[in-house]
Amino acid sequence: MYGIVVVSHSKKITDGIVELINEMTHNSVKTISAGGTEDGRLGTSATFIMEQINSCVDCNRILIFCDMGSSILSSETALELLEPEVRKKCIMVDGPIVEGAFVAAVQSMVTDELDEILREVKNI
Amino acid sequence: MYGIVVVSHSKKITDGIVELINEMTHNSVKTISAGGTEDGRLGTSATFIMEQINSCVDCNRILIFCDMGSSILSSETALELLEPEVRKKCIMVDGPIVEGAFVAAVQSMVTDELDEILREVKNI
Numbered sequence: 001m002y003g004i005v006v007v008s009h010s011k012k013i014t015d016g017i018v019e020l021i022n023e024m025t026h027n028s029v030k031t032i033s034a035g036g037t038e039d040g041r042l043g044t045s046a047t048f049i050m051e052q053i054n055s056c057v058d059c060n061r062i063l064i065f066c067d068m069g070s071s072i073l074s075s076e077t078a079l080e081l082l083e084p085e086v087r088k089k090c091i092m093v094d095g096p097i098v099e100g101a102f103v104a105a106v107q108s109m110v111t112d113e114l115d116e117i118l119r120e121v122k123n124i
Numbered sequence: 125m126y127g128i129v130v131v132s133h134s135k136k137i138t139d140g141i142v143e144l145i146n147e148m149t150h151n152s153v154k155t156i157s158a159g160g161t162e163d164g165r166l167g168t169s170a171t172f173i174m175e176q177i178n179s180c181v182d183c184n185r186i187l188i189f190c191d192m193g194s195s196i197l198s199s200e201t202a203l204e205l206l207e208p209e210v211r212k213k214c215i216m217v218d219g220p221i222v223e224g225a226f227v228a229a230v231q232s233m234v235t236d237e238l239d240e241i242l243r244e245v246k247n248i
Contacts, residue, residue, distance in 0.1 A: 010144045013222060016136030016159075023133075023166050035140075042147050067222045096220030096248075098137060098191045124220075 002108040002117070003030045003056030006101050007049055007066040007075050011036030017098055021105045029105040030056055035071075044070050049078035054086060061114060062090045063104050067097040095121040126232040126241070127154045127180030130225050131173055131190045131199050135160030141222055145229045153229040154180060159195075168194050173202035178210060185238060186214045187228050191221040219245040 004021070006014040014035030021031045034052035037043040056062045066072045072092075079087055091114070093100060100121045107120045128145070130138040138159030145155045158176035161167040180186045190196045196216075203211055215238070217224060224245045231244045 008140070008144070008222065009147075010140035012136045012140030012143060014140075016132070016134035016138075016140060019136060020132070020134045020166065042144065068226065096223055098132065098221050100220075102192065 001030065001059050002104070003032065003059035003062040004101055004105055004108075005032045005034050005049070005053050005056060005062060005064045006097055007044065007064065007071045008035040008097060009042050009044055009067070009069075009071060011040050013067070013097070017101050020098075021102060024102070025105055025109060029108055030059060031101070031105060032056060044074035046074045046077035046081060049075055050081045053078060053082060053090060056089075057086055060089065062086075063101075063108075063117070064090055064092045065095065065097045065101040065104070066092070091118075093118065093121060096124060099124050125154065125183050126228070126236075127156065127183030127186040128225050128229055128232075129156045129158050129173070129177050129180060129186060129188045130221055131168065131188065131195045132159040132221060133166050133168055133191070133193075133195060135164050137191070137221070141225050144222075145226055148226070149229055149233060153232055154183060155225070155229060156180060168198035170198045170201035170205060173199055174205045177202060177206060177214060180213075181210055184213065186210075187225075187232075187241070188214055188216045189219065189221045189225040189228070190216070217242065217245060220248060223248045
């Protein structure tokens with residue numbers, strides 16, 4: 001099972017992505033909002049992202065989508081903070097946050113093959 | 125002056141993009157949320173998008189960013205509903221909604237040249 005974690009400066013953006021994916025996949029893909037700071041302001045937090053990634057620990061693979069700038073840097077720091085057995089499940093995906101997370105979620109319902117999912121994201 | 129209109133099924137996503145751009149550009153780029161239905165549910169509405177585009181009528185150019193599916197179709201319909209003098213200001217931009225709108229907003233503070241702005245979006 002795949003987990004998807006979305007990271008932006010804006011909690012609204014990542015909450016919206018989760019809402020959209022849940023609607024389109026009928027809640028069948030675990031998608032987690034890790035945007036904004038712990039208290040919902042604009043910004044990013046490596047510890048908050050780490051905690052959100054840890055909530056996907058039951059997934060075999062965890063795909064992380066970031067928009068830009070410190071979303072990416074904080075996610076990289078979050079990866080370093082994770083326990084190694086969680087970290088090795090994580091893949092930072094190079095793709096647009098909204099379109100990429102959506103396509104990955106839909107594709108993960110069709111196949112378990114990581115390469116196929118990443119190929120679909122690449123083709124956006 | 126450029127206006128930016130963002131269109132998604134999710135109002136949260138487009139409100140978040142506006143919030144992010146306003147913060148990063150100190151409210152100096154007119155950015156309009158046209159996500160969701162008129163009453164904020166998941167979906168898109170051509171008439172709502174049209175109205176939101178019309179609120180940028182004071183801009184010389186209006187850049188429209190959509191995420192996928194019916195966001196694009198409804199935006200195309202919205203363009204057809206516009207008065208010709210507004211429609212000719214509009215450009216549907218081929219780029220990721222969050223990253224593209226953000227880069228376009230920032231770049232529009234640096235240059236008035238449409239080609240330069242679109243080139244930066246293409247380079248994301």
